[in-house]
Amino acid sequence: MRGKRSIIQIILASALAICLKAQGLCVSAFEANMRTGPGGKFPISWVVGRYTPLIKLEKKGRWYRVEDQDGEKHWISASLVTTSYQCVSVKGTTANLRSGPGTNYSSVHYGFADKYTPFKRVNLKNDWYQVEDESGYKFWVHNSTVWRPVTVSRIGF
Template sequence: MALAVSAGLMLAQADAAPQSADAQILRVQDSGGAARGAVTNLPVPRYVSLKGSEGNARRGPSLSHRIDWVFRHAGMPLRVVAEFGHWRRVEDKDGAGGWIHYALLSGVRTALVTQDMVELRSRPNPDADIVARAETGAIVRLGECNIDWCRISGGGQRGWVPKTAIWGVDPDEVRD
């Protein structure tokens, strides 16, 4: 449903949480169709991480809404799917989440290892030397990514892994 069209930008109403019908969640779409948050003008969806060791995910974008979920791992990668004022609707790898105050989130990019004992390689090549291995569920720092590989670090180790072995980066995303 288009709300307004001005200077090549279109405001479109996103899916509002059914529990907060009075809240209007807006996304801005540029002429290329890329969605941007109406509050931050950053891409939506996008990845962020949990700043502290605990973050309450609420049913709606205010402190008066019930807590549905508690994230308990510092650095946990989360996907921002909507914005409203100081609140961000986030999801984890499994789609669980809710509304979190922006002060609990960080722009530092992390990833979650999804493949058990994934091999970290010295170069983004399946024939490169193995420098370490990471377990499923490990939270790692996300570095540069090309079309198929990402450089990650954690636990004093760093190396390249296939994108398919981690969650926290889009399949077509390239990072320098």
């Protein structure tokens, strides 16, 4: 019995030791190069704009391995991202931009935002996010139309 308990304790300790915590990041630079590896000498895999949301997977020196809304993996310099605010991006073809938190509010003059358009999340009311674009304009979008990185724990065996 004592041997079985020790084996179970070892298995549980191993599982907890490989628990990874993913964290949401926001691009804080006006434009950021994402790369295929952790360093400026690696090829650019994608160029993103301010407020692009990302999920941090790991850190290597001053570089983060991140995942975008399509599940693709890249590396980005830690100096280009922040955790001091939350970001979202349009996940469907378009998202309606409204003057208030509901369908009874009028669409703003732009009317909609295209897929991947990033925003800073500034407020929440029911199922609606108030968001800000890189120019400082504020709108409301329904939470079902945007992707946001969520902080999760992943346990591997």
